[in-house]
Amino acid sequence: MSNEQPHGHSTSGLSPGVEKPPSMNPADALTHARRRPSVTTLVKAIERADRAALSKAITLIESTKAADRDFAERILDHLPKKDGLSIGITGAPGVGKSTLIEAFGIHLLQRGHRVAVLAIDPSSIRTKGSILGDKTRMPQLATDSRAYVRPTPTGRASGGVAESTRSTIRICEAAGFDIVLVETTGVGQSEFDVYSMVDVFLLLINAHAGDELQGIKRGIMELADAVVVTKADGDQLAAARRASSTYRRALSLSASRESGWKPPVLICSGRSGDGIADLWNTVESFIAQGLPGRSLEHERGARADIVREVERLLGAQFVGRPLVKRDLDRLQTKVAGGDTTPRAAARALLDAHGA
Amino acid sequence: MSNEQPHGHSTSGLSPGVEKPPSMNPADALTHARRRPSVTTLVKAIERADRAALSKAITLIESTKAADRDFAERILDHLPKKDGLSIGITGAPGVGKSTLIEAFGIHLLQRGHRVAVLAIDPSSIRTKGSILGDKTRMPQLATDSRAYVRPTPTGRASGGVAESTRSTIRICEAAGFDIVLVETTGVGQSEFDVYSMVDVFLLLINAHAGDELQGIKRGIMELADAVVVTKADGDQLAAARRASSTYRRALSLSASRESGWKPPVLICSGRSGDGIADLWNTVESFIAQGLPGRSLEHERGARADIVREVERLLGAQFVGRPLVKRDLDRLQTKVAGGDTTPRAAARALLDAHGA
Numbered sequence: 086m087s088n089e090q091p092h093g094h095s096t097s098g099l100s101p102g103v104e105k106p107p108s109m110n111p112a113d114a115l116t117h118a119r120r121r122p123s124v125t126t127l128v129k130a131i132e133r134a135d136r137a138a139l140s141k142a143i144t145l146i147e148s149t150k151a152a153d154r155d156f157a158e159r160i161l162d163h164l165p166k167k168d169g170l171s172i173g174i175t176g177a178p179g180v181g182k183s184t185l186i187e188a189f190g191i192h193l194l195q196r197g198h199r200v201a202v203l204a205i206d207p208s209s210i211r212t213k214g215s216i217l218g219d220k221t222r223m224p225q226l227a228t229d230s231r232a233y234v235r236p237t238p239t240g241r242a243s244g245g246v247a248e249s250t251r252s253t254i255r256i257c258e259a260a261g262f263d264i265v266l267v268e269t270t271g272v273g274q275s276e277f278d279v280y281s282m283v284d285v286f287l288l289l290i291n292a293h294a295g296d297e298l299q300g301i302k303r304g305i306m307e308l309a310d311a312v313v314v315t316k317a318d319g320d321q322l323a324a325a326r327r328a329s330s331t332y333r334r335a336l337s338l339s340a341s342r343e344s345g346w347k348p349p350v351l352i353c354s355g356r357s358g359d360g361i362a363d364l365w366n367t368v369e370s371f372i373a374q375g376l377p378g379r380s381l382e383h384e385r386g387a388r389a390d391i392v393r394e395v396e397r398l399l400g401a402q403f404v405g406r407p408l409v410k411r412d413l414d415r416l417q418t419k420v421a422g423g424d425t426t427p428r429a430a431a432r433a434l435l436d437a438h439g440a
Numbered sequence: 441m442s443n444e445q446p447h448g449h450s451t452s453g454l455s456p457g458v459e460k461p462p463s464m465n466p467a468d469a470l471t472h473a474r475r476r477p478s479v480t481t482l483v484k485a486i487e488r489a490d491r492a493a494l495s496k497a498i499t500l501i502e503s504t505k506a507a508d509r510d511f512a513e514r515i516l517d518h519l520p521k522k523d524g525l526s527i528g529i530t531g532a533p534g535v536g537k538s539t540l541i542e543a544f545g546i547h548l549l550q551r552g553h554r555v556a557v558l559a560i561d562p563s564s565i566r567t568k569g570s571i572l573g574d575k576t577r578m579p580q581l582a583t584d585s586r587a588y589v590r591p592t593p594t595g596r597a598s599g600g601v602a603e604s605t606r607s608t609i610r611i612c613e614a615a616g617f618d619i620v621l622v623e624t625t626g627v628g629q630s631e632f633d634v635y636s637m638v639d640v641f642l643l644l645i646n647a648h649a650g651d652e653l654q655g656i657k658r659g660i661m662e663l664a665d666a667v668v669v670t671k672a673d674g675d676q677l678a679a680a681r682r683a684s685s686t687y688r689r690a691l692s693l694s695a696s697r698e699s700g701w702k703p704p705v706l707i708c709s710g711r712s713g714d715g716i717a718d719l720w721n722t723v724e725s726f727i728a729q730g731l732p733g734r735s736l737e738h739e740r741g742a743r744a745d746i747v748r749e750v751e752r753l754l755g756a757q758f759v760g761r762p763l764v765k766r767d768l769d770r771l772q773t774k775v776a777g778g779d780t781t782p783r784a785a786a787r788a789l790l791d792a793h794g795a
Contacts, residue, residue, distance in 0.1 A: 154783060158781055158783060158784055161781055162784075166778055166779070168778070177533045177534070178532045178533065178534075179532070179533075179534060248782060251775075251781070251782065252781050255778055255781075380776070383776040384772050384773060384776045386776070387771075387772040387773075387775035387776040387782065388768060388772040388775075390775065390782035391768060391771055391772060391775060391782045391785045391786050391789070392755055392759055392768075392786075393755075393782070394782045394783045394785070394786030394787075395755050395758060395759060395786045395789060395790065396751035396752060396754065396755035397751060397786075398786055398787065398790055399751065399754040399755060399758060399790070399795060400747055400748075400750050400751035400754060400755075403750060403754060404747055404750060413743060413746060413747075416742075416746055417739050417742040417743040417746060418739060418742075420606075420742035420743075420745065420746060421735070421738040421739045421741070421742040423521055423523070423610055424521070426513055426516055426606070426607050426610075427603060427606065427742065427745035427746045427748070427749045428509060428513060428749045429513055429517075430746045430749070431746050431747075431749030431750040431752075431753055432749075432753065434746070434750060435750065435753055435754070440754060
């Protein structure tokens with residue numbers, strides 16, 4: 086893809102040096118803003134790729150408070166629509182996602198792209214406010230002015246993180262990041278959600294022989310547009326080659342895709358950089374074929390997200406009624422005590438209150 | 441706890457030899473049933489701990505089809521309510537959950553309990569119908585007539601797996617399994633859901649030095665009623681001891697609990713069995729203190745589950761209307777194209793159709 090704009094995936098014409106690098110000034114007023122800045126202020130700051138404004142907007146999108154999300158929507162409404170390329174990257178904890186994303190991201194920067202990295206299910210630990218484990222992830226990307234690494238969200242996930250990712254990708258694109266890498270741990274539901282909103286979906290697996298089948302959920306292999314065996318360097322190179330054969334065989338056994346795309350199995354080392362250029366070539370081939378199968382999947386994902394929001398709005402409306410609340414208090418005790426199921430309780434509630 | 445019944449957690453008075461072991465006859469009619477058996481047939485079979493009936497009922501609970509879930513609810517209505525002890529066990533892939541659960545489960549069987557194991561977010565791979573990785577998990581427990589290991593669900597998770605777990609625990613208890621171990625991978629939202637429905641919540645971590653902070657999500661440490669350093673044997677014993685000190689320190693820094701319970705850090709080896717008896721003693725102490733903080737958390741979880749079901753029912757009702765469907769088709773294209781957000785689309789839909 087480099088600096089061309091194939092298939093509607095504009096690279097925004099950005100290249101290092103052409104544009105004023107975004108402000109990294111720690112004294113930026115937004116960083117320490119106590120009051121909420123205006124929509125216009127935030128929109129302008131995001132358009133010049135101000136990190137603090139970007140982070141602020143994403144935090145609003147991820148908020149559990151409806152008022153915050155309303156505000157975030159107004160920001161989205163005012164931002165220009167810029168198409169970028171989004172790449173989902175999944176793999177079990179320990180597979181080497183951070184190292185690979187760092188190397189891949191640097192490679193993309195060198196090719197003139199601007200790269201944002203979003204992690205949707207962080208695996209780190211927080212003790213008394215100090216975040217351990219965050220500091221050393223992707224040190225080069227995190228400090229490069231042409232890249233933006235979204236810090237892992239604080240606190241408990243709202244459950245709506247996956248849905249908010251769609252808007253977060255849009256904001257990053259509007260800020261001029263023409264490639265957005267969306268990282269997800271290959272456990273739980275999140276990778277299915279990510280799959281349905283990104284243009285390319287990569288599955289990372291371990292080079293360790295014997296571990297090949299660990300940490301990969303059923304159905305994930307079938308989603309991958311390419312499988313990447315990581316840590317293919319030094320002592321592990323031979324194991325990585327063996328693992329890649331295993332996976333190539335496994336993939337050849339699975340049903341072929343309607344689109345005709347045959348997901349390749351690559352071996353890569355984030356440490357040595359081997360295979361990183363190949364990985365980008367593979368992504369470019371996938372783009373060149375018109376992102377096979379993607380538009381249907383995007384529509385499916387969009388529909389599911391709308392329905393989820395409909396459910397939330399209707400649910401909040403109903404549960405907010407005082408008489409419903411009173412009955413809900415009573416029913417939650419019954420469910421907690423095992424006297425009825427959540428579903429039966431929900432139905433009783435709807436029946437009793439004519440919904 | 442052994443065979444006493446403290447704090448409402450009946451062990452059902454079951455002990456090996458006292459009760460006829462449940463049927464393991466592979467020719468059991470239910471295994472190959474093509475038609476759906478009647479509610480009464482299934483209820484009776486579950487009460488005698490018939491594995492096929494149990495699996496069938498759980499599959500119905502987990503189904504994405506409303507008719508299946510309705511049927512499952514009728515089964516639940518007809519089953520006797522038996523209180524058991526549920527223990528949530530979380531930890532990153534590779535931490536040694538299967539090995540520890542196997543050893544812990546065998547220990548509980550030896551103490552006269554009957555044990556069910558549920559995995560709510562399986563990490564295994566499926567190729568052309570053959571399930572790899574499932575066969576060798578917990579081989580002893582899986583073949584013991586006093587235990588039931590729920591096979592990992594097939595296909596893509598419905599997203600409602602966490603909610604269905606509450607009912608699945610109840611069914612296992614009704615089948616006479618007085619201890620239900622609920623296994624979840626420490627990534628995603630599922631462990632928060634599990635936390636709010638089990639009596640005891642254990643966090644498993646790695647003995648490997650340096651890996652301590654990998655794969656543990658923020659907030660999980662704060663939920664753990666006990667932290668277990670796994671694989672504490674052979675070469676890794678010293679590393680496990682060091683890791684346990686690290687965690688003990690980390691825990692001593694976090695805010696103390698209202699209940700006064702101080703989560704201990706244990707070291708265990710599923711392979712050698714060391715520390716397994718201690719782990720059970722810890723669980724018993726927690727029970728003896730009245731499962732501190734649990735009833736509030738159970739109510740909270742139950743409320744969230746009811747609200748989720750209310751949302752689903754209201755959403756299905758609304759989206760099922762033909763005119764809504766037509767508009768949804770149009771809006772999903774706009775959302776997929778980045779022209780609007782799922783939330784704005786949902787609101788437009790509700791506004792247009794007077795909901």
